[in-house]
Amino acid sequence: MDITSLLLLGFAALGIISKNSPITIAMVVLLLLRVLGLHQTFPWLEKYGLTAGIIILTIGVMTPLASGKISLDTIWHSFLHWKSLAAIGIGMLVAYLGGRGALLMGSQPTVVAGLLIGTVLGVALFKGVPVGPLIAAGILSLLIGRG
Numbered sequence: 001m002d003i004t005s006l007l008l009l010g011f012a013a014l015g016i017i018s019k020n021s022p023i024t025i026a027m028v029v030l031l032l033l034r035v036l037g038l039h040q041t042f043p044w045l046e047k048y049g050l051t052a053g054i055i056i057l058t059i060g061v062m063t064p065l066a067s068g069k070i071s072l073d074t075i076w077h078s079f080l081h082w083k084s085l086a087a088i089g090i091g092m093l094v095a096y097l098g099g100r101g102a103l104l105m106g107s108q109p110t111v112v113a114g115l116l117i118g119t120v121l122g123v124a125l126f127k128g129v130p131v132g133p134l135i136a137a138g139i140l141s142l143l144i145g146r147g
Contacts (some may be wrong), residue, residue: 097138
């Protein structure tokens, strides 16, 4: 077994230990792709995986609106309460950071490994959610003046 497969296995173990099924499932799927010799899927996943994930995440976030659990009236009232206004502002900031992060990850691939390891560890050890690499890269871009 090669070092990359062992690393994926180690991250899967972290997912199991921390009871974080998204990390475990993701690592096992990637490991299976390697073991089954389906390396031709990796370029596609690298190119479109993030977009597909963002689409699925957006669908999940927007489902309460589509299902009618969040009404137009509720959305309108969100502009009248300070907590909702703060949420709107923070949402805008995070989207901005995500955009900067995507640019940084594209222009400086050397930081990607650290961001990914940090995100996986944050998910596994702190019960986080693996949406962190773009935001982490955005914050890093502010710190290092890139993006």
